[in-house]
Amino acid sequence: MRLTVLCTTLAVTAACIPVDRKPPVSDVTDTAADTTAPAPAAPVVPAAAGGTKVLTVAGFSTPESVLHDSTQDIYFVSNINGSPTAKDNNGFISRVRPDGAVENLKFIEGGRSGVTLNAPKGMAVLGDTLWVTDIDIVRAFNARTGALVDSVKLDSAGAVFLNDVAIATTGAIYITDTGIKFDDVGNVLHPGPDRVFRIGPDRKVTVAARGDSLGWPNGITVDPVGKRFIIVSFGAAKTVLAWKPGDRAPRVIAKGAGGFDGVEVAGGRILVSSWADSTVSAYETGQEVKVITGVPAPADIGYDAKRNRVLIPIFTGNRVEIWQLR
Numbered sequence: 001m002r003l004t005v006l007c008t009t010l011a012v013t014a015a016c017i018p019v020d021r022k023p024p025v026s027d028v029t030d031t032a033a034d035t036t037a038p039a040p041a042a043p044v045v046p047a048a049a050g051g052t053k054v055l056t057v058a059g060f061s062t063p064e065s066v067l068h069d070s071t072q073d074i075y076f077v078s079n080i081n082g083s084p085t086a087k088d089n090n091g092f093i094s095r096v097r098p099d100g101a102v103e104n105l106k107f108i109e110g111g112r113s114g115v116t117l118n119a120p121k122g123m124a125v126l127g128d129t130l131w132v133t134d135i136d137i138v139r140a141f142n143a144r145t146g147a148l149v150d151s152v153k154l155d156s157a158g159a160v161f162l163n164d165v166a167i168a169t170t171g172a173i174y175i176t177d178t179g180i181k182f183d184d185v186g187n188v189l190h191p192g193p194d195r196v197f198r199i200g201p202d203r204k205v206t207v208a209a210r211g212d213s214l215g216w217p218n219g220i221t222v223d224p225v226g227k228r229f230i231i232v233s234f235g236a237a238k239t240v241l242a243w244k245p246g247d248r249a250p251r252v253i254a255k256g257a258g259g260f261d262g263v264e265v266a267g268g269r270i271l272v273s274s275w276a277d278s279t280v281s282a283y284e285t286g287q288e289v290k291v292i293t294g295v296p297a298p299a300d301i302g303y304d305a306k307r308n309r310v311l312i313p314i315f316t317g318n319r320v321e322i323w324q325l326r
Contacts, residue, residue, distance in 0.1 A: 051280075051292040051310060055100040055322040061092075063313035065164075065262070065300035066320055067123040069130075069143055073098060075302065075311060076107075076143075077320055078120035078132060085135060085161070085182055091117040093132065093141075098307065100322065108146045115141075115148055122164030122219075122300055126171065133162040133175055138199065154197055157205050162197075164220045164262070164300060166229060171201040174208060174245075176217040178234060190216060190235070198245070213249045215239050219263035219272070219300060232260035232272050240272060240283050254283040262301035264310070266325070271310060273298035280310055280323075292323050 062080035069076060077094040089110040095103040110117035121133045129150075130143040136159040140150035154162060154175070161178045168174065179192040194214035198206050215233030223230050223242070231241040231250060238258030241250035259276035270283045271291065280292040280301060295312050302311035304322075312321045 051323040051325050053321055054309070054324045056319055057096055057100045057102065057322070058319040059102065059105065060094065060313070060318045060320065062315060063299065063318065063320055064121045064315060065123050066302035066311035066313050067125065067130075068302050068304040068306075068311065069125050070304075070306060071125075071128075072143065073306065074103070075304070075320075076123055076125075076130065077313065078123055078300075080119045080121070082119070083182070084119045084121070087118045087135065089116055089118055091120045091134070093117070093120060093123075093130075093146075096320070098304065108141055113147075115146075121162070122175075124165045124167045124173070126167045131165055131167065131173060133165050136160070136162060138162065138165065138173065138175060150203075152199050152203055152205065154205055157197065157207070158193075159197065160191065160193075163218055166220045166222050168222075173199040174220060174229065175199070176214075176220050176231065178216050178218055180216065196220070196229075196231070196243075208245055209243060209247070209250065211249060213237075214241070217241075218261050221263045221265055223265045223270070225265075225268065230263050230265060230270055232263045233258075234260055234275075238276075240270065254286045254288065256281060256283065256288045261299050264301055264303040266303045266305070266310070267308075271301065271303065273301045273312065280312065291325070295321060 060079050063077050064080050065078040067076045075096040079092045081090045091110045092106040093108040094105050095107040118134050124131050128143050130141045132139050136155040138152045161180045163176045163178045165175045175197045177195040179194045181189045196209040198208040215237030216235030217231050218234040219232045221230050228242050228244045233239045238255050239252050240254040242253045243250035257274045257276040259274050260272050262273040264271045273280050278296045279290050282289040282291050297315040299313040299315040308325045310323045
Protein backbone atom coordinates (compact mmCIF):
# COMPACT_ATOMS: atom_id res chain seq x y z
CA MET A 1 0.00 0.00 0.00
CA ARG A 2 1.30 3.46 0.00
CA LEU A 3 1.68 5.23 3.25
CA THR A 4 -1.90 5.82 3.38
CA VAL A 5 -3.67 3.00 2.00
CA LEU A 6 -0.85 0.96 1.30
CA CYS A 7 0.97 -0.45 3.78
CA THR A 8 -0.88 -3.44 4.05
CA THR A 9 1.35 -5.24 3.13
CA LEU A 10 1.53 -2.58 2.86
CA ALA A 11 2.96 -5.83 2.05
CA VAL A 12 5.57 -5.66 4.88
CA THR A 13 3.01 -7.43 3.43
CA ALA A 14 1.58 -11.98 4.92
CA ALA A 15 2.79 -10.59 4.00
CA CYS A 16 3.45 -10.72 3.29
CA ILE A 17 6.32 -15.07 2.14
CA PRO A 18 7.74 -16.12 -0.49
CA VAL A 19 9.48 -17.53 -3.41
CA ASP A 20 7.25 -20.02 -5.02
CA ARG A 21 4.71 -20.79 -2.26
CA LYS A 22 7.11 -19.04 0.05
CA PRO A 23 9.08 -22.22 0.45
CA PRO A 24 10.07 -23.11 3.98
CA VAL A 25 13.56 -22.75 5.42
CA SER A 26 15.24 -24.29 8.44
CA ASP A 27 14.19 -22.71 11.71
CA VAL A 28 17.58 -22.53 13.38
CA THR A 29 16.13 -21.80 16.79
CA ASP A 30 14.32 -25.13 16.95
CA THR A 31 15.99 -28.13 18.51
CA ALA A 32 13.63 -30.64 16.89
CA ALA A 33 14.77 -32.32 13.73
CA ASP A 34 13.67 -30.69 10.50
CA THR A 35 11.36 -33.11 8.74
CA THR A 36 10.19 -30.96 5.84
CA ALA A 37 12.17 -31.24 2.61
CA PRO A 38 13.35 -27.86 1.28
CA ALA A 39 11.83 -26.62 -1.96
CA PRO A 40 13.99 -27.13 -5.06
CA ALA A 41 15.91 -24.09 -6.17
CA ALA A 42 14.46 -22.19 -9.13
CA PRO A 43 16.56 -21.82 -12.29
CA VAL A 44 19.08 -19.01 -11.97
CA VAL A 45 18.11 -15.94 -13.98
CA PRO A 46 20.84 -13.54 -15.14
CA ALA A 47 21.01 -10.47 -12.92
CA ALA A 48 20.59 -8.09 -15.83
CA ALA A 49 17.41 -9.72 -17.05
CA GLY A 50 14.29 -7.56 -17.22
CA GLY A 51 10.66 -8.43 -17.62
CA THR A 52 7.76 -8.29 -20.06
CA LYS A 53 4.13 -7.93 -19.01
CA VAL A 54 2.21 -10.90 -20.38
CA LEU A 55 -1.13 -10.71 -18.55
CA THR A 56 -3.30 -8.26 -16.65
CA VAL A 57 -6.11 -9.65 -14.52
CA ALA A 58 -8.69 -7.09 -13.33
CA GLY A 59 -11.69 -7.16 -11.03
CA PHE A 60 -10.05 -7.40 -7.60
CA SER A 61 -10.69 -5.18 -4.57
CA THR A 62 -7.58 -3.69 -2.97
CA PRO A 63 -5.38 -6.69 -3.83
CA GLU A 64 -2.54 -6.93 -1.34
CA SER A 65 -0.70 -10.18 -2.00
CA VAL A 66 -0.30 -12.83 -4.71
CA LEU A 67 0.99 -16.32 -3.95
CA HIS A 68 1.72 -19.20 -6.32
CA ASP A 69 0.73 -22.56 -4.85
CA SER A 70 2.98 -24.79 -6.95
CA THR A 71 1.28 -28.00 -5.81
CA GLN A 72 -2.06 -26.95 -7.28
CA ASP A 73 -0.46 -24.63 -9.85
CA ILE A 74 -2.85 -21.85 -8.84
CA TYR A 75 -2.45 -18.22 -7.84
CA PHE A 76 -4.06 -16.96 -4.62
CA VAL A 77 -4.85 -13.23 -4.38
CA SER A 78 -5.70 -11.62 -1.04
CA ASN A 79 -8.24 -8.77 -1.28
CA ILE A 80 -8.49 -6.28 1.58
CA ASN A 81 -11.67 -4.80 0.06
CA GLY A 82 -11.56 -1.51 1.97
CA SER A 83 -9.43 -0.29 4.84
CA PRO A 84 -6.38 -2.38 5.81
CA THR A 85 -7.18 -1.92 9.49
CA ALA A 86 -11.00 -2.22 9.50
CA LYS A 87 -12.52 -5.30 11.12
CA ASP A 88 -15.39 -5.28 8.64
CA ASN A 89 -15.40 -8.99 7.73
CA ASN A 90 -15.55 -8.28 3.99
CA GLY A 91 -12.09 -9.46 2.92
CA PHE A 92 -11.71 -12.32 0.47
CA ILE A 93 -9.18 -14.52 -1.30
CA SER A 94 -9.33 -15.33 -5.01
CA ARG A 95 -8.13 -18.32 -7.02
CA VAL A 96 -6.64 -17.44 -10.40
CA ARG A 97 -5.26 -19.84 -13.00
CA PRO A 98 -1.85 -19.15 -14.58
CA ASP A 99 -3.59 -18.33 -17.89
CA GLY A 100 -5.24 -15.38 -16.14
CA ALA A 101 -8.71 -16.91 -15.77
CA VAL A 102 -10.33 -16.15 -12.42
CA GLU A 103 -11.38 -19.58 -11.22
CA ASN A 104 -13.15 -18.27 -8.11
CA LEU A 105 -13.12 -14.57 -7.21
CA LYS A 106 -14.29 -15.21 -3.65
CA PHE A 107 -12.86 -18.63 -2.96
CA ILE A 108 -12.63 -17.66 0.73
CA GLU A 109 -14.90 -14.83 1.84
CA GLY A 110 -15.47 -13.09 5.14
CA GLY A 111 -19.03 -13.48 6.37
CA ARG A 112 -19.66 -16.71 4.47
CA SER A 113 -19.49 -20.35 5.62
CA GLY A 114 -18.52 -19.33 9.13
CA VAL A 115 -15.41 -17.47 7.93
CA THR A 116 -14.20 -14.22 9.47
CA LEU A 117 -11.80 -12.36 7.21
CA ASN A 118 -11.33 -8.63 7.63
CA ALA A 119 -8.29 -7.36 5.75
CA PRO A 120 -6.20 -10.30 4.47
CA LYS A 121 -2.63 -9.47 3.56
CA GLY A 122 0.39 -11.80 3.38
CA MET A 123 -0.03 -15.49 2.60
CA ALA A 124 2.05 -18.67 2.75
CA VAL A 125 1.31 -22.31 1.99
CA LEU A 126 2.56 -25.37 3.81
CA GLY A 127 1.16 -28.63 2.50
CA ASP A 128 -2.55 -28.10 1.97
CA THR A 129 -2.78 -25.27 4.50
CA LEU A 130 -2.97 -21.63 3.42
CA TRP A 131 -1.92 -19.22 6.18
CA VAL A 132 -3.14 -15.61 5.96
CA THR A 133 -2.43 -12.56 8.13
CA ASP A 134 -5.48 -10.52 9.16
CA ILE A 135 -4.69 -7.40 11.25
CA ASP A 136 -3.99 -9.05 14.63
CA ILE A 137 -4.73 -12.70 13.90
CA VAL A 138 -3.34 -15.36 11.58
CA ARG A 139 -5.91 -17.63 9.95
CA ALA A 140 -5.42 -20.99 8.27
CA PHE A 141 -7.59 -22.43 5.50
CA ASN A 142 -7.62 -25.62 3.49
CA ALA A 143 -5.93 -24.53 0.27
CA ARG A 144 -8.09 -26.89 -1.79
CA THR A 145 -11.52 -26.38 -0.26
CA GLY A 146 -11.25 -22.97 1.43
CA ALA A 147 -12.51 -24.36 4.75
CA LEU A 148 -11.25 -22.69 7.92
CA VAL A 149 -8.94 -25.07 9.75
CA ASP A 150 -7.14 -22.97 12.38
CA SER A 151 -6.54 -19.47 13.72
CA VAL A 152 -3.99 -17.98 16.09
CA LYS A 153 -4.75 -14.70 17.85
CA LEU A 154 -1.87 -12.30 18.39
CA ASP A 155 -3.85 -9.44 19.87
CA SER A 156 -2.91 -10.46 23.40
CA ALA A 157 0.74 -10.27 22.31
CA GLY A 158 0.14 -6.66 21.25
CA ALA A 159 -0.01 -7.18 17.49
CA VAL A 160 -0.69 -3.90 15.68
CA PHE A 161 -0.47 -4.47 11.92
CA LEU A 162 0.38 -8.02 10.91
CA ASN A 163 1.62 -7.98 7.37
CA ASP A 164 3.56 -10.74 5.67
CA VAL A 165 4.21 -14.37 6.59
CA ALA A 166 6.84 -17.03 5.91
CA ILE A 167 7.03 -20.62 7.10
CA ALA A 168 10.12 -22.54 8.26
CA THR A 169 10.64 -26.20 7.44
CA THR A 170 9.97 -27.04 11.09
CA GLY A 171 6.46 -25.66 10.64
CA ALA A 172 7.20 -22.49 12.62
CA ILE A 173 5.43 -19.43 11.19
CA TYR A 174 7.10 -16.01 11.07
CA ILE A 175 4.98 -12.86 10.70
CA THR A 176 6.01 -9.23 10.34
CA ASP A 177 4.25 -6.53 12.35
CA THR A 178 4.72 -3.19 10.60
CA GLY A 179 3.49 -1.35 13.69
CA ILE A 180 1.31 1.19 11.88
CA LYS A 181 -2.18 2.57 12.36
CA PHE A 182 -4.40 5.08 10.55
CA ASP A 183 -6.09 8.07 12.10
CA ASP A 184 -9.63 9.24 11.38
CA VAL A 185 -8.62 11.11 8.23
CA GLY A 186 -6.39 8.43 6.77
CA ASN A 187 -2.95 9.57 7.92
CA VAL A 188 -0.46 6.81 8.69
CA LEU A 189 0.79 6.68 12.26
CA HIS A 190 3.61 4.48 13.47
CA PRO A 191 3.13 3.71 17.16
CA GLY A 192 5.24 0.56 16.73
CA PRO A 193 6.85 -1.48 17.94
CA ASP A 194 8.41 -3.10 14.89
CA ARG A 195 8.46 -6.88 15.36
CA VAL A 196 8.63 -10.32 13.87
CA PHE A 197 6.36 -12.80 15.63
CA ARG A 198 6.90 -16.54 15.69
CA ILE A 199 4.14 -19.12 15.99
CA GLY A 200 5.56 -22.51 16.89
CA PRO A 201 4.16 -25.85 15.75
CA ASP A 202 2.58 -25.99 19.23
CA ARG A 203 0.85 -22.64 18.41
CA LYS A 204 2.84 -20.82 21.08
CA VAL A 205 3.35 -17.15 20.15
CA THR A 206 6.68 -15.43 20.84
CA VAL A 207 8.46 -12.30 19.61
CA ALA A 208 11.38 -13.48 17.47
CA ALA A 209 12.75 -10.02 16.62
CA ARG A 210 12.00 -6.50 17.74
CA GLY A 211 13.44 -3.03 17.32
CA ASP A 212 13.85 0.07 15.19
CA SER A 213 16.44 -1.68 13.02
CA LEU A 214 13.56 -3.56 11.37
CA GLY A 215 12.41 -0.25 9.86
CA TRP A 216 8.66 -0.85 9.67
CA PRO A 217 9.08 -4.47 8.53
CA ASN A 218 6.87 -5.33 5.61
CA GLY A 219 7.67 -8.28 3.34
CA ILE A 220 9.38 -11.41 4.62
CA THR A 221 10.57 -14.45 2.71
CA VAL A 222 12.97 -17.32 2.94
CA ASP A 223 16.35 -17.47 1.27
CA PRO A 224 16.77 -21.26 1.06
CA VAL A 225 20.37 -21.01 -0.15
CA GLY A 226 21.52 -18.57 2.52
CA LYS A 227 19.31 -20.31 5.10
CA ARG A 228 18.03 -16.98 6.34
CA PHE A 229 15.01 -14.73 6.13
CA ILE A 230 14.98 -11.63 3.96
CA ILE A 231 12.93 -8.74 5.36
CA VAL A 232 12.22 -5.44 3.61
CA SER A 233 11.33 -2.18 5.33
CA PHE A 234 8.55 0.17 4.37
CA GLY A 235 9.82 3.05 6.49
CA ALA A 236 12.50 5.68 6.07
CA ALA A 237 15.34 3.17 6.53
CA LYS A 238 14.87 1.95 2.93
CA THR A 239 16.64 -1.27 3.77
CA VAL A 240 16.76 -4.88 2.62
CA LEU A 241 17.66 -7.01 5.62
CA ALA A 242 19.01 -10.50 6.25
CA TRP A 243 17.99 -12.11 9.52
CA LYS A 244 18.20 -15.48 11.24
CA PRO A 245 16.28 -16.46 14.37
CA GLY A 246 18.53 -15.79 17.31
CA ASP A 247 20.32 -12.83 15.71
CA ARG A 248 20.52 -9.79 17.99
CA ALA A 249 19.59 -7.57 15.05
CA PRO A 250 19.08 -7.95 11.30
CA ARG A 251 21.93 -7.17 8.93
CA VAL A 252 21.54 -4.56 6.18
CA ILE A 253 22.45 -6.16 2.86
CA ALA A 254 21.18 -3.43 0.53
CA LYS A 255 19.44 -0.06 0.36
CA GLY A 256 17.19 1.31 -2.36
CA ALA A 257 14.30 3.61 -3.13
CA GLY A 258 12.36 2.51 -0.06
CA GLY A 259 8.64 2.10 0.39
CA PHE A 260 9.37 -1.61 0.13
CA ASP A 261 6.44 -4.01 0.22
CA GLY A 262 6.87 -7.52 -1.17
CA VAL A 263 10.01 -9.63 -1.40
CA GLU A 264 10.76 -12.92 -3.18
CA VAL A 265 13.89 -14.97 -3.68
CA ALA A 266 13.78 -16.07 -7.31
CA GLY A 267 16.61 -18.25 -8.61
CA GLY A 268 19.11 -16.61 -6.29
CA ARG A 269 17.86 -13.09 -6.95
CA ILE A 270 16.23 -11.00 -4.23
CA LEU A 271 13.27 -9.26 -5.88
CA VAL A 272 11.64 -6.36 -4.01
CA SER A 273 8.64 -4.20 -4.90
CA SER A 274 8.80 -0.48 -4.15
CA TRP A 275 6.00 2.03 -3.85
CA ALA A 276 8.54 4.86 -3.89
CA ASP A 277 9.55 4.40 -7.53
CA SER A 278 6.92 1.93 -8.84
CA THR A 279 9.41 -0.84 -9.53
CA VAL A 280 10.43 -4.38 -8.82
CA SER A 281 14.19 -4.41 -8.38
CA ALA A 282 16.85 -7.06 -7.76
CA TYR A 283 19.32 -6.76 -4.88
CA GLU A 284 21.31 -9.99 -4.91
CA THR A 285 24.61 -8.15 -5.34
CA GLY A 286 23.75 -5.47 -2.80
CA GLN A 287 23.23 -2.99 -5.64
CA GLU A 288 19.81 -2.07 -6.99
CA VAL A 289 19.05 -3.40 -10.48
CA LYS A 290 15.64 -2.36 -11.79
CA VAL A 291 13.90 -5.39 -13.28
CA ILE A 292 10.35 -4.09 -13.82
CA THR A 293 9.31 -0.42 -13.97
CA GLY A 294 6.05 1.47 -14.29
CA VAL A 295 4.04 -0.58 -11.79
CA PRO A 296 2.25 1.90 -9.48
CA ALA A 297 1.51 0.78 -5.93
CA PRO A 298 3.09 -2.68 -6.25
CA ALA A 299 2.16 -4.56 -3.09
CA ASP A 300 3.20 -8.05 -1.92
CA ILE A 301 4.59 -9.69 -5.04
CA GLY A 302 4.59 -13.41 -5.73
CA TYR A 303 6.85 -15.60 -7.86
CA ASP A 304 5.89 -18.46 -10.18
CA ALA A 305 9.08 -20.52 -10.38
CA LYS A 306 7.57 -22.94 -12.91
CA ARG A 307 7.16 -20.16 -15.49
CA ASN A 308 9.72 -17.67 -14.12
CA ARG A 309 7.08 -15.00 -13.59
CA VAL A 310 6.64 -12.17 -11.12
CA LEU A 311 3.07 -11.68 -9.92
CA ILE A 312 2.33 -8.07 -8.98
CA PRO A 313 -0.81 -6.93 -7.13
CA ILE A 314 -1.51 -3.32 -8.09
CA PHE A 315 -2.93 -2.22 -4.77
CA THR A 316 -4.69 0.95 -5.87
CA GLY A 317 -5.54 -0.34 -9.35
CA ASN A 318 -7.58 -3.42 -8.35
CA ARG A 319 -5.64 -5.63 -10.75
CA VAL A 320 -2.80 -8.14 -10.86
CA GLU A 321 -0.06 -7.85 -13.47
CA ILE A 322 1.89 -10.94 -14.50
CA TRP A 323 5.40 -10.29 -15.80
CA GLN A 324 7.62 -12.78 -17.58
CA LEU A 325 11.25 -12.53 -16.53
CA ARG A 326 13.91 -12.98 -19.18
